[in-house]
Amino acid sequence: MPTSDVVQRGARVVRRLSRGVRRRLSPAVPATPDPQQVAELKRVRKRLRTARAQVERLTEELNAVRHELSATRHSVRDPDPTIALPAEVSATVERVREQRLSYLKAADLEMLARLVVQLEQSGRPGLVIEAGTARGGSAIVMAAAKSPERPMKVYDVFGMIPPPTDKDGDDVHRRYELIRSGGSAGVGGDTYYGYRDDLYGEVTESFARCGVEVGAHSVELVRGLFSDTIDLDEPVGLAHLDGDWYESTMTCLQRIAPLIIPGGRIVLDDYYAWSGCKTAVDEYFADRPEFRLEQRAKLHVVRL
CATH class of the missing domain: 1.10.287 (Helix Hairpins)
Incomplete structure:
Protein backbone atom coordinates (compact mmCIF):
# COMPACT_ATOMS: atom_id res chain seq x y z
CA MET A 1 0.00 0.00 0.00
CA ASP A 78 20.18 16.08 -15.42
CA PRO A 79 23.02 13.66 -16.33
CA ASP A 80 25.25 15.22 -13.66
CA PRO A 81 23.33 17.41 -11.21
CA THR A 82 26.42 17.69 -8.99
CA ILE A 83 28.13 20.10 -11.40
CA ALA A 84 28.11 23.53 -9.80
CA LEU A 85 27.09 26.36 -12.08
CA PRO A 86 29.08 29.59 -11.93
CA ALA A 87 27.17 32.37 -10.20
CA GLU A 88 26.94 34.42 -13.39
CA VAL A 89 25.37 31.50 -15.26
CA SER A 90 22.77 31.04 -12.51
CA ALA A 91 22.07 34.77 -12.70
CA THR A 92 21.60 34.44 -16.47
CA VAL A 93 19.02 31.70 -15.92
CA GLU A 94 17.14 34.04 -13.59
CA ARG A 95 17.28 36.89 -16.11
CA VAL A 96 16.00 34.67 -18.90
CA ARG A 97 13.11 33.48 -16.75
CA GLU A 98 12.27 36.99 -15.50
CA GLN A 99 12.23 38.34 -19.06
CA ARG A 100 10.15 35.37 -20.30
CA LEU A 101 12.66 34.48 -23.00
CA SER A 102 12.18 30.70 -22.82
CA TYR A 103 9.41 28.13 -22.53
CA LEU A 104 11.77 25.93 -20.52
CA LYS A 105 11.62 25.58 -16.77
CA ALA A 106 14.56 26.81 -14.71
CA ALA A 107 15.63 23.20 -14.05
CA ASP A 108 15.82 22.48 -17.80
CA LEU A 109 17.83 25.65 -18.45
CA GLU A 110 20.21 24.69 -15.65
CA MET A 111 20.53 21.20 -17.13
CA LEU A 112 21.60 22.65 -20.49
CA ALA A 113 24.06 24.94 -18.73
CA ARG A 114 25.58 22.00 -16.84
CA LEU A 115 26.04 20.08 -20.07
CA VAL A 116 27.99 23.02 -21.48
CA VAL A 117 30.07 23.34 -18.30
CA GLN A 118 30.72 19.59 -18.43
CA LEU A 119 31.88 19.94 -22.03
CA GLU A 120 34.27 22.71 -21.02
CA GLN A 121 35.60 20.79 -18.03
CA SER A 122 36.23 17.69 -20.14
CA GLY A 123 38.38 19.62 -22.58
CA ARG A 124 36.51 18.10 -25.51
CA PRO A 125 36.31 20.17 -28.69
CA GLY A 126 33.28 21.00 -30.77
CA LEU A 127 30.60 23.49 -31.57
CA VAL A 128 27.66 24.22 -29.32
CA ILE A 129 24.48 24.33 -31.40
CA GLU A 130 20.90 25.31 -30.84
CA ALA A 131 18.45 24.65 -33.66
CA GLY A 132 15.14 26.35 -32.97
CA THR A 133 15.61 29.18 -30.49
CA ALA A 134 12.26 31.07 -30.32
CA ARG A 135 13.08 34.13 -28.19
CA GLY A 136 16.63 32.94 -27.51
CA GLY A 137 16.46 32.12 -23.82
CA SER A 138 18.03 28.67 -23.76
CA ALA A 139 20.70 29.73 -26.27
CA ILE A 140 21.59 32.69 -24.05
CA VAL A 141 22.03 30.37 -21.05
CA MET A 142 24.19 27.93 -23.03
CA ALA A 143 26.31 30.79 -24.39
CA ALA A 144 26.83 32.14 -20.87
CA ALA A 145 28.02 28.71 -19.69
CA LYS A 146 30.63 28.13 -22.41
CA SER A 147 34.01 29.74 -22.84
CA PRO A 148 33.89 32.87 -25.01
CA GLU A 149 36.27 31.21 -27.48
CA ARG A 150 34.16 28.13 -28.17
CA PRO A 151 31.99 28.78 -31.25
CA MET A 152 28.23 28.50 -31.05
CA LYS A 153 25.67 28.54 -33.84
CA VAL A 154 22.01 29.33 -33.27
CA TYR A 155 19.70 28.35 -36.15
CA ASP A 156 16.15 29.61 -36.59
CA VAL A 157 13.87 31.14 -39.22
CA PHE A 158 13.39 33.99 -36.73
CA GLY A 159 9.79 34.29 -37.83
CA MET A 160 6.71 32.12 -38.35
CA ILE A 161 7.35 28.42 -37.83
CA PRO A 162 7.32 26.42 -41.12
CA PRO A 163 4.27 24.22 -41.76
CA PRO A 164 4.31 20.51 -40.91
CA THR A 165 4.14 17.72 -43.49
CA ASP A 166 2.21 14.47 -43.83
CA LYS A 167 4.92 12.84 -41.69
CA ASP A 168 3.50 14.74 -38.72
CA GLY A 169 0.47 13.56 -36.77
CA ASP A 170 -2.86 15.25 -36.14
CA ASP A 171 -1.53 16.80 -32.93
CA VAL A 172 1.07 18.75 -34.90
CA HIS A 173 -1.38 19.88 -37.57
CA ARG A 174 -3.84 21.09 -34.93
CA ARG A 175 -1.07 23.02 -33.20
CA TYR A 176 0.10 24.57 -36.44
CA GLU A 177 -3.42 25.62 -37.38
CA LEU A 178 -3.75 27.39 -34.03
CA ILE A 179 -0.46 29.20 -34.65
CA ARG A 180 -1.31 30.05 -38.25
CA SER A 181 -4.70 31.46 -37.27
CA GLY A 182 -3.12 33.85 -34.77
CA GLY A 183 -4.44 32.09 -31.68
CA SER A 184 -1.16 31.10 -30.03
CA ALA A 185 0.11 32.85 -26.91
CA GLY A 186 3.74 33.36 -25.97
CA VAL A 187 5.57 32.76 -22.71
CA GLY A 188 3.62 34.19 -19.79
CA GLY A 189 0.93 35.55 -22.10
CA ASP A 190 3.36 37.64 -24.16
CA THR A 191 3.07 37.89 -27.93
CA TYR A 192 3.93 34.57 -29.55
CA TYR A 193 7.44 34.73 -30.99
CA GLY A 194 6.30 33.86 -34.51
CA TYR A 195 4.09 36.95 -34.62
CA ARG A 196 6.89 39.42 -33.84
CA ASP A 197 8.06 41.81 -36.55
CA ASP A 198 11.82 41.61 -35.91
CA LEU A 199 12.53 38.47 -33.92
CA TYR A 200 16.14 38.34 -35.12
CA GLY A 201 16.77 41.85 -33.77
CA GLU A 202 14.96 41.06 -30.52
CA VAL A 203 17.03 37.93 -29.92
CA THR A 204 20.25 39.81 -30.66
CA GLU A 205 19.25 42.50 -28.17
CA SER A 206 18.26 39.88 -25.58
CA PHE A 207 21.72 38.32 -25.73
CA ALA A 208 23.27 41.73 -25.03
CA ARG A 209 20.74 42.63 -22.33
CA CYS A 210 21.55 39.38 -20.50
CA GLY A 211 25.27 40.13 -20.62
CA VAL A 212 26.12 37.65 -23.39
CA GLU A 213 26.74 39.85 -26.41
CA VAL A 214 26.94 37.63 -29.49
CA GLY A 215 30.14 39.06 -30.98
CA ALA A 216 32.09 38.86 -27.73
CA HIS A 217 31.00 35.26 -27.09
CA SER A 218 31.59 33.72 -30.53
CA VAL A 219 27.85 33.25 -31.12
CA GLU A 220 26.45 33.30 -34.64
CA LEU A 221 22.72 33.69 -35.20
CA VAL A 222 21.90 31.97 -38.49
CA ARG A 223 18.58 32.94 -40.07
CA GLY A 224 16.68 30.66 -42.46
CA LEU A 225 15.23 27.19 -42.88
CA PHE A 226 17.36 24.40 -41.42
CA SER A 227 17.50 22.77 -44.84
CA ASP A 228 19.07 25.95 -46.25
CA THR A 229 21.38 26.91 -43.42
CA ILE A 230 22.75 23.89 -41.54
CA ASP A 231 25.85 22.99 -43.54
CA LEU A 232 28.67 21.92 -41.24
CA ASP A 233 31.94 20.05 -41.52
CA GLU A 234 33.35 20.51 -38.01
CA PRO A 235 32.91 18.53 -34.78
CA VAL A 236 29.92 19.23 -32.54
CA GLY A 237 30.16 18.85 -28.78
CA LEU A 238 26.57 19.60 -27.81
CA ALA A 239 23.38 20.23 -29.76
CA HIS A 240 20.03 21.34 -28.40
CA LEU A 241 17.37 20.62 -31.01
CA ASP A 242 13.98 22.31 -30.73
CA GLY A 243 12.55 21.95 -34.22
CA ASP A 244 9.07 20.72 -33.23
CA TRP A 245 8.04 18.95 -36.46
CA TYR A 246 9.26 15.89 -38.38
CA GLU A 247 11.07 17.55 -41.30
CA SER A 248 12.99 20.08 -39.23
CA THR A 249 14.02 17.43 -36.69
CA MET A 250 15.12 14.98 -39.38
CA THR A 251 17.13 17.66 -41.17
CA CYS A 252 18.93 18.50 -37.93
CA LEU A 253 19.70 14.87 -37.18
CA GLN A 254 20.98 14.13 -40.68
CA ARG A 255 23.30 17.13 -40.69
CA ILE A 256 24.38 17.34 -37.05
CA ALA A 257 24.35 13.83 -35.54
CA PRO A 258 27.21 12.48 -37.72
CA LEU A 259 29.40 15.33 -36.42
CA ILE A 260 28.79 14.70 -32.72
CA ILE A 261 32.06 13.83 -30.99
CA PRO A 262 32.41 10.69 -28.80
CA GLY A 263 30.89 11.62 -25.46
CA GLY A 264 29.01 14.47 -27.10
CA ARG A 265 25.30 14.83 -26.66
CA ILE A 266 22.09 15.85 -28.42
CA VAL A 267 19.14 17.07 -26.34
CA LEU A 268 15.78 16.86 -28.11
CA ASP A 269 13.25 19.26 -26.64
CA ASP A 270 10.13 17.97 -28.40
CA TYR A 271 10.48 14.18 -28.41
CA TYR A 272 7.72 13.73 -25.82
CA ALA A 273 5.68 16.70 -27.05
CA TRP A 274 5.07 16.31 -30.79
CA SER A 275 4.52 13.17 -32.84
CA GLY A 276 6.56 14.32 -35.82
CA CYS A 277 9.67 14.90 -33.74
CA LYS A 278 9.33 11.48 -32.10
CA THR A 279 8.85 9.76 -35.47
CA ALA A 280 11.96 11.43 -36.91
CA VAL A 281 14.09 10.48 -33.92
CA ASP A 282 12.88 6.88 -33.84
CA GLU A 283 13.50 6.49 -37.58
CA TYR A 284 16.93 8.07 -37.58
CA PHE A 285 18.40 6.16 -34.63
CA ALA A 286 16.73 2.81 -35.40
CA ASP A 287 19.91 1.27 -36.84
CA ARG A 288 22.66 3.45 -35.38
CA PRO A 289 24.23 1.53 -32.45
CA GLU A 290 26.92 4.18 -32.11
CA PHE A 291 24.36 6.32 -30.26
CA ARG A 292 22.71 5.71 -26.90
CA LEU A 293 19.25 7.16 -26.21
CA GLU A 294 18.60 8.24 -22.63
CA GLN A 295 14.98 8.64 -21.54
CA ARG A 296 15.20 11.71 -19.33
CA ALA A 297 12.87 14.67 -18.80
CA LYS A 298 14.07 15.59 -22.30
CA LEU A 299 15.37 12.86 -24.61
CA HIS A 300 19.19 12.78 -24.64
CA VAL A 301 21.27 11.07 -27.32
CA VAL A 302 24.91 10.30 -26.52
CA ARG A 303 27.59 9.44 -29.08
CA LEU A 304 29.46 6.37 -27.86
Whole structure:
Protein backbone atom coordinates (compact mmCIF):
# COMPACT_ATOMS: atom_id res chain seq x y z
CA MET A 1 0.00 0.00 0.00
CA PRO A 2 1.38 3.46 -0.86
CA THR A 3 2.74 5.41 2.11
CA SER A 4 0.24 8.22 1.59
CA ASP A 5 -2.66 5.73 1.87
CA VAL A 6 -1.24 4.37 5.12
CA VAL A 7 -0.94 7.89 6.53
CA GLN A 8 -4.52 8.69 5.55
CA ARG A 9 -5.75 5.46 7.14
CA GLY A 10 -3.82 6.26 10.31
CA ALA A 11 -5.35 9.73 10.42
CA ARG A 12 -8.83 8.24 10.10
CA VAL A 13 -8.08 5.88 13.00
CA VAL A 14 -6.93 8.81 15.13
CA ARG A 15 -10.09 10.78 14.35
CA ARG A 16 -12.32 7.78 15.12
CA LEU A 17 -10.55 7.09 18.40
CA SER A 18 -10.68 10.76 19.33
CA ARG A 19 -14.45 10.78 18.85
CA GLY A 20 -14.70 7.69 21.04
CA VAL A 21 -12.67 9.36 23.76
CA ARG A 22 -14.84 12.49 23.64
CA ARG A 23 -17.99 10.41 23.96
CA ARG A 24 -16.60 8.59 26.95
CA LEU A 25 -15.60 11.88 28.59
CA SER A 26 -18.99 13.55 28.03
CA PRO A 27 -21.10 14.75 31.01
CA ALA A 28 -23.30 11.68 30.54
CA VAL A 29 -20.59 9.65 32.32
CA PRO A 30 -21.62 9.19 35.98
CA ALA A 31 -19.64 10.81 38.83
CA THR A 32 -18.48 7.36 39.91
CA PRO A 33 -17.69 5.65 36.60
CA ASP A 34 -18.06 1.99 36.09
CA PRO A 35 -14.69 0.19 36.46
CA GLN A 36 -15.23 -1.46 33.11
CA GLN A 37 -15.70 1.96 31.50
CA VAL A 38 -12.50 3.22 33.15
CA ALA A 39 -10.57 0.23 31.87
CA GLU A 40 -12.03 0.67 28.39
CA LEU A 41 -11.15 4.36 28.42
CA LYS A 42 -7.56 3.57 29.32
CA ARG A 43 -7.37 1.05 26.48
CA VAL A 44 -8.80 3.60 24.05
CA ARG A 45 -6.33 6.26 25.18
CA LYS A 46 -3.45 3.82 24.75
CA ARG A 47 -4.65 2.91 21.26
CA LEU A 48 -4.97 6.61 20.47
CA ARG A 49 -1.38 7.29 21.56
CA THR A 50 -0.18 4.34 19.51
CA ALA A 51 -2.10 5.47 16.43
CA ARG A 52 -0.78 9.01 16.73
CA ALA A 53 2.78 7.75 17.02
CA GLN A 54 2.21 5.57 13.96
CA VAL A 55 0.87 8.52 11.96
CA GLU A 56 3.88 10.64 12.97
CA ARG A 57 6.26 7.86 11.95
CA LEU A 58 4.51 7.31 8.62
CA THR A 59 4.46 11.06 7.98
CA GLU A 60 8.24 11.15 8.47
CA GLU A 61 8.62 8.20 6.09
CA LEU A 62 6.38 9.89 3.51
CA ASN A 63 8.45 13.08 3.67
CA ALA A 64 11.60 11.03 3.19
CA VAL A 65 10.07 9.29 0.15
CA ARG A 66 9.03 12.65 -1.29
CA HIS A 67 12.58 13.95 -0.86
CA GLU A 68 13.98 10.83 -2.54
CA LEU A 69 11.53 11.15 -5.45
CA SER A 70 12.49 14.79 -5.90
CA ALA A 71 16.17 13.85 -6.00
CA THR A 72 15.43 11.04 -8.46
CA ARG A 73 13.49 13.35 -10.78
CA HIS A 74 16.38 15.81 -10.68
CA SER A 75 18.95 13.12 -11.52
CA VAL A 76 16.74 11.79 -14.33
CA ARG A 77 16.49 15.29 -15.76
CA ASP A 78 20.18 16.08 -15.42
CA PRO A 79 23.02 13.66 -16.33
CA ASP A 80 25.25 15.22 -13.66
CA PRO A 81 23.33 17.41 -11.21
CA THR A 82 26.42 17.69 -8.99
CA ILE A 83 28.13 20.10 -11.40
CA ALA A 84 28.11 23.53 -9.80
CA LEU A 85 27.09 26.36 -12.08
CA PRO A 86 29.08 29.59 -11.93
CA ALA A 87 27.17 32.37 -10.20
CA GLU A 88 26.94 34.42 -13.39
CA VAL A 89 25.37 31.50 -15.26
CA SER A 90 22.77 31.04 -12.51
CA ALA A 91 22.07 34.77 -12.70
CA THR A 92 21.60 34.44 -16.47
CA VAL A 93 19.02 31.70 -15.92
CA GLU A 94 17.14 34.04 -13.59
CA ARG A 95 17.28 36.89 -16.11
CA VAL A 96 16.00 34.67 -18.90
CA ARG A 97 13.11 33.48 -16.75
CA GLU A 98 12.27 36.99 -15.50
CA GLN A 99 12.23 38.34 -19.06
CA ARG A 100 10.15 35.37 -20.30
CA LEU A 101 12.66 34.48 -23.00
CA SER A 102 12.18 30.70 -22.82
CA TYR A 103 9.41 28.13 -22.53
CA LEU A 104 11.77 25.93 -20.52
CA LYS A 105 11.62 25.58 -16.77
CA ALA A 106 14.56 26.81 -14.71
CA ALA A 107 15.63 23.20 -14.05
CA ASP A 108 15.82 22.48 -17.80
CA LEU A 109 17.83 25.65 -18.45
CA GLU A 110 20.21 24.69 -15.65
CA MET A 111 20.53 21.20 -17.13
CA LEU A 112 21.60 22.65 -20.49
CA ALA A 113 24.06 24.94 -18.73
CA ARG A 114 25.58 22.00 -16.84
CA LEU A 115 26.04 20.08 -20.07
CA VAL A 116 27.99 23.02 -21.48
CA VAL A 117 30.07 23.34 -18.30
CA GLN A 118 30.72 19.59 -18.43
CA LEU A 119 31.88 19.94 -22.03
CA GLU A 120 34.27 22.71 -21.02
CA GLN A 121 35.60 20.79 -18.03
CA SER A 122 36.23 17.69 -20.14
CA GLY A 123 38.38 19.62 -22.58
CA ARG A 124 36.51 18.10 -25.51
CA PRO A 125 36.31 20.17 -28.69
CA GLY A 126 33.28 21.00 -30.77
CA LEU A 127 30.60 23.49 -31.57
CA VAL A 128 27.66 24.22 -29.32
CA ILE A 129 24.48 24.33 -31.40
CA GLU A 130 20.90 25.31 -30.84
CA ALA A 131 18.45 24.65 -33.66
CA GLY A 132 15.14 26.35 -32.97
CA THR A 133 15.61 29.18 -30.49
CA ALA A 134 12.26 31.07 -30.32
CA ARG A 135 13.08 34.13 -28.19
CA GLY A 136 16.63 32.94 -27.51
CA GLY A 137 16.46 32.12 -23.82
CA SER A 138 18.03 28.67 -23.76
CA ALA A 139 20.70 29.73 -26.27
CA ILE A 140 21.59 32.69 -24.05
CA VAL A 141 22.03 30.37 -21.05
CA MET A 142 24.19 27.93 -23.03
CA ALA A 143 26.31 30.79 -24.39
CA ALA A 144 26.83 32.14 -20.87
CA ALA A 145 28.02 28.71 -19.69
CA LYS A 146 30.63 28.13 -22.41
CA SER A 147 34.01 29.74 -22.84
CA PRO A 148 33.89 32.87 -25.01
CA GLU A 149 36.27 31.21 -27.48
CA ARG A 150 34.16 28.13 -28.17
CA PRO A 151 31.99 28.78 -31.25
CA MET A 152 28.23 28.50 -31.05
CA LYS A 153 25.67 28.54 -33.84
CA VAL A 154 22.01 29.33 -33.27
CA TYR A 155 19.70 28.35 -36.15
CA ASP A 156 16.15 29.61 -36.59
CA VAL A 157 13.87 31.14 -39.22
CA PHE A 158 13.39 33.99 -36.73
CA GLY A 159 9.79 34.29 -37.83
CA MET A 160 6.71 32.12 -38.35
CA ILE A 161 7.35 28.42 -37.83
CA PRO A 162 7.32 26.42 -41.12
CA PRO A 163 4.27 24.22 -41.76
CA PRO A 164 4.31 20.51 -40.91
CA THR A 165 4.14 17.72 -43.49
CA ASP A 166 2.21 14.47 -43.83
CA LYS A 167 4.92 12.84 -41.69
CA ASP A 168 3.50 14.74 -38.72
CA GLY A 169 0.47 13.56 -36.77
CA ASP A 170 -2.86 15.25 -36.14
CA ASP A 171 -1.53 16.80 -32.93
CA VAL A 172 1.07 18.75 -34.90
CA HIS A 173 -1.38 19.88 -37.57
CA ARG A 174 -3.84 21.09 -34.93
CA ARG A 175 -1.07 23.02 -33.20
CA TYR A 176 0.10 24.57 -36.44
CA GLU A 177 -3.42 25.62 -37.38
CA LEU A 178 -3.75 27.39 -34.03
CA ILE A 179 -0.46 29.20 -34.65
CA ARG A 180 -1.31 30.05 -38.25
CA SER A 181 -4.70 31.46 -37.27
CA GLY A 182 -3.12 33.85 -34.77
CA GLY A 183 -4.44 32.09 -31.68
CA SER A 184 -1.16 31.10 -30.03
CA ALA A 185 0.11 32.85 -26.91
CA GLY A 186 3.74 33.36 -25.97
CA VAL A 187 5.57 32.76 -22.71
CA GLY A 188 3.62 34.19 -19.79
CA GLY A 189 0.93 35.55 -22.10
CA ASP A 190 3.36 37.64 -24.16
CA THR A 191 3.07 37.89 -27.93
CA TYR A 192 3.93 34.57 -29.55
CA TYR A 193 7.44 34.73 -30.99
CA GLY A 194 6.30 33.86 -34.51
CA TYR A 195 4.09 36.95 -34.62
CA ARG A 196 6.89 39.42 -33.84
CA ASP A 197 8.06 41.81 -36.55
CA ASP A 198 11.82 41.61 -35.91
CA LEU A 199 12.53 38.47 -33.92
CA TYR A 200 16.14 38.34 -35.12
CA GLY A 201 16.77 41.85 -33.77
CA GLU A 202 14.96 41.06 -30.52
CA VAL A 203 17.03 37.93 -29.92
CA THR A 204 20.25 39.81 -30.66
CA GLU A 205 19.25 42.50 -28.17
CA SER A 206 18.26 39.88 -25.58
CA PHE A 207 21.72 38.32 -25.73
CA ALA A 208 23.27 41.73 -25.03
CA ARG A 209 20.74 42.63 -22.33
CA CYS A 210 21.55 39.38 -20.50
CA GLY A 211 25.27 40.13 -20.62
CA VAL A 212 26.12 37.65 -23.39
CA GLU A 213 26.74 39.85 -26.41
CA VAL A 214 26.94 37.63 -29.49
CA GLY A 215 30.14 39.06 -30.98
CA ALA A 216 32.09 38.86 -27.73
CA HIS A 217 31.00 35.26 -27.09
CA SER A 218 31.59 33.72 -30.53
CA VAL A 219 27.85 33.25 -31.12
CA GLU A 220 26.45 33.30 -34.64
CA LEU A 221 22.72 33.69 -35.20
CA VAL A 222 21.90 31.97 -38.49
CA ARG A 223 18.58 32.94 -40.07
CA GLY A 224 16.68 30.66 -42.46
CA LEU A 225 15.23 27.19 -42.88
CA PHE A 226 17.36 24.40 -41.42
CA SER A 227 17.50 22.77 -44.84
CA ASP A 228 19.07 25.95 -46.25
CA THR A 229 21.38 26.91 -43.42
CA ILE A 230 22.75 23.89 -41.54
CA ASP A 231 25.85 22.99 -43.54
CA LEU A 232 28.67 21.92 -41.24
CA ASP A 233 31.94 20.05 -41.52
CA GLU A 234 33.35 20.51 -38.01
CA PRO A 235 32.91 18.53 -34.78
CA VAL A 236 29.92 19.23 -32.54
CA GLY A 237 30.16 18.85 -28.78
CA LEU A 238 26.57 19.60 -27.81
CA ALA A 239 23.38 20.23 -29.76
CA HIS A 240 20.03 21.34 -28.40
CA LEU A 241 17.37 20.62 -31.01
CA ASP A 242 13.98 22.31 -30.73
CA GLY A 243 12.55 21.95 -34.22
CA ASP A 244 9.07 20.72 -33.23
CA TRP A 245 8.04 18.95 -36.46
CA TYR A 246 9.26 15.89 -38.38
CA GLU A 247 11.07 17.55 -41.30
CA SER A 248 12.99 20.08 -39.23
CA THR A 249 14.02 17.43 -36.69
CA MET A 250 15.12 14.98 -39.38
CA THR A 251 17.13 17.66 -41.17
CA CYS A 252 18.93 18.50 -37.93
CA LEU A 253 19.70 14.87 -37.18
CA GLN A 254 20.98 14.13 -40.68
CA ARG A 255 23.30 17.13 -40.69
CA ILE A 256 24.38 17.34 -37.05
CA ALA A 257 24.35 13.83 -35.54
CA PRO A 258 27.21 12.48 -37.72
CA LEU A 259 29.40 15.33 -36.42
CA ILE A 260 28.79 14.70 -32.72
CA ILE A 261 32.06 13.83 -30.99
CA PRO A 262 32.41 10.69 -28.80
CA GLY A 263 30.89 11.62 -25.46
CA GLY A 264 29.01 14.47 -27.10
CA ARG A 265 25.30 14.83 -26.66
CA ILE A 266 22.09 15.85 -28.42
CA VAL A 267 19.14 17.07 -26.34
CA LEU A 268 15.78 16.86 -28.11
CA ASP A 269 13.25 19.26 -26.64
CA ASP A 270 10.13 17.97 -28.40
CA TYR A 271 10.48 14.18 -28.41
CA TYR A 272 7.72 13.73 -25.82
CA ALA A 273 5.68 16.70 -27.05
CA TRP A 274 5.07 16.31 -30.79
CA SER A 275 4.52 13.17 -32.84
CA GLY A 276 6.56 14.32 -35.82
CA CYS A 277 9.67 14.90 -33.74
CA LYS A 278 9.33 11.48 -32.10
CA THR A 279 8.85 9.76 -35.47
CA ALA A 280 11.96 11.43 -36.91
CA VAL A 281 14.09 10.48 -33.92
CA ASP A 282 12.88 6.88 -33.84
CA GLU A 283 13.50 6.49 -37.58
CA TYR A 284 16.93 8.07 -37.58
CA PHE A 285 18.40 6.16 -34.63
CA ALA A 286 16.73 2.81 -35.40
CA ASP A 287 19.91 1.27 -36.84
CA ARG A 288 22.66 3.45 -35.38
CA PRO A 289 24.23 1.53 -32.45
CA GLU A 290 26.92 4.18 -32.11
CA PHE A 291 24.36 6.32 -30.26
CA ARG A 292 22.71 5.71 -26.90
CA LEU A 293 19.25 7.16 -26.21
CA GLU A 294 18.60 8.24 -22.63
CA GLN A 295 14.98 8.64 -21.54
CA ARG A 296 15.20 11.71 -19.33
CA ALA A 297 12.87 14.67 -18.80
CA LYS A 298 14.07 15.59 -22.30
CA LEU A 299 15.37 12.86 -24.61
CA HIS A 300 19.19 12.78 -24.64
CA VAL A 301 21.27 11.07 -27.32
CA VAL A 302 24.91 10.30 -26.52
CA ARG A 303 27.59 9.44 -29.08
CA LEU A 304 29.46 6.37 -27.86
